[in-house]
Amino acid sequence: MSTADGGRGPAPGGHHRHAAREERAPSGWSVLAHALRPRVSRAQVVTGVLCALLGFAVVTQVRQASTATLSTLRQDDLVRLLDETTTRGDELARELTRLEAERDELLSDDSSRQAAQDAARRSAETQGILTGRLPAVGPGVVVTVADPDGRVKPATLLNLLEELRNAGAEAMQVGDVRLTASSAFTGGAGEVLLDGQPLQAPYRWVVIGDPDTIATALEIPGGALAAVRRDGGDGGVLRREEVEVTALATPAPPTWATPLPAEDG
Amino acid sequence: MIAAIGLVLGVVVGLAVRPEVPVELQPYLPIAVVAALDALFGGVRALLDGIFDDKVFVVSFLSNVVVAALIVFIGDQLGVGSQLSTAVVVVLGIRIFSNAASIRRHLFHA
Numbered sequence: 584m585s586t587a588d589g590g591r592g593p594a595p596g597g598h599h600r601h602a603a604r605e606e607r608a609p610s611g612w613s614v615l616a617h618a619l620r621p622r623v624s625r626a627q628v629v630t631g632v633l634c635a636l637l638g639f640a641v642v643t644q645v646r647q648a649s650t651a652t653l654s655t656l657r658q659d660d661l662v663r664l665l666d667e668t669t670t671r672g673d674e675l676a677r678e679l680t681r682l683e684a685e686r687d688e689l690l691s692d693d694s695s696r697q698a699a700q701d702a703a704r705r706s707a708e709t710q711g712i713l714t715g716r717l718p719a720v721g722p723g724v725v726v727t728v729a730d731p732d733g734r735v736k737p738a739t740l741l742n743l744l745e746e747l748r749n750a751g752a753e754a755m756q757v758g759d760v761r762l763t764a765s766s767a768f769t770g771g772a773g774e775v776l777l778d779g780q781p782l783q784a785p786y787r788w789v790v791i792g793d794p795d796t797i798a799t800a801l802e803i804p805g806g807a808l809a810a811v812r813r814d815g816g817d818g819g820v821l822r823r824e825e826v827e828v829t830a831l832a833t834p835a836p837p838t839w840a841t842p843l844p845a846e847d848g
Numbered sequence: 849m850i851a852a853i854g855l856v857l858g859v860v861v862g863l864a865v866r867p868e869v870p871v872e873l874q875p876y877l878p879i880a881v882v883a884a885l886d887a888l889f890g891g892v893r894a895l896l897d898g899i900f901d902d903k904v905f906v907v908s909f910l911s912n913v914v915v916a917a918l919i920v921f922i923g924d925q926l927g928v929g930s931q932l933s934t935a936v937v938v939v940l941g942i943r944i945f946s947n948a949a950s951i952r953r954h955l956f957h958a
Contacts, residue, residue, distance in 0.1 A: 611896045626902035631854030637884045638858025644877050716858035
């Protein structure tokens with residue numbers, strides 16, 4: 584602007600007037616143009632130095648203001664700022680607590696659902712083995728009851744089954760028939776039926792349970808195998824590390840019984 | 849001309865040096881800048897009035913800066929620093945406006 588003004592308004596004879604500032608006659612533009620004319624005088628130099636100082640200060644301050652930091656703030660502002668920050672922090676902490684509680688709730692929901700699922704699965708496995716719906720594997724014994732003369736009675740085999748149950752047998756099959764809670768030996772000596780299916784001697788029992796307990800229980804004097812021998816048959820027990828009960832039974836759904844509703848929802 | 853060159857030179861130096869303002873001076877620098885602007889406008893007005901005197905300009909420039917900073921300093925000591933700096937800025941702003949109006953009358957006769 585200064586150069587434009589200086590070029591635009593060269594008052595005629597403006598530079599001839601030696602001390603423009605002492606005269607009132609010339610226009611403002613000519614005074615300005617005269618003042619802007621580069622001369623080395625004390626006034627010009629002093630003004631230049633002060634203007635340089637001002638420019639420096641302005642730039643410094645502008646830079647300072649654009650990177651305003653906390654250190655430039657006054658105490659009141661700092662207290663207010665601190666207040667606001669504290670309030671905001673408290674709010675955030677409360678929200679954090681709430682969200683954490685919610686997350687914990689969801690997690691425990693999830694884990695309890697998982698636990699319920701696990702329990703249901705275990706329960707299904709247990710019941711599947713007990714009802715004969717699932718094949719089973721484990722340590723146990725193989726009991727062979729030979730009946731060369733066809734004189735072993737169904738009641739004797741039932742006695743043997745009860746003995747096995749007493750000894751803690753968990754899954755059993757005779758021949759290809761799974762033994763369940765509702766299994767029944769019928770027929771007569773030599774033509775034993777298990778759940779309506781004829782059994783062929785020798786009767787081969789596969790039993791899962793503690794082998795030692797079962798073997799001891801069967802062999803005691805006057806026990807199940809003794810009863811078999813009294814009938815004219817013969818029996819032997821083989822302990823095995825692992826036996827497989829693969830025969831399956833299809834439990835009939837109960838016609839009359841329904842579960843008692845649980846106490847709590 | 850030398851004044852304009854000086855102004856540009858000051859800006860360039862300020863941009864180049866990137867000075868750090870000491871913490872104790874930070875509240876006073878903006879006030880001092882406004883005071884210096886006031887002195888500058890006053891100087892231009894005096895020039896147009898034909899009564900410019902470099903001695904007066906230097907003294908008014910420096911005293912403006914010092915007095916403005918002093919007022920803010922006293923205000924800070926009294927606990928009313930922010931209010932007093934506002935007051936100083938308002939007063940100097942009014943003076944700058946009236947000086948600018950006077951300059952305008954001289955240059956544009958309006």
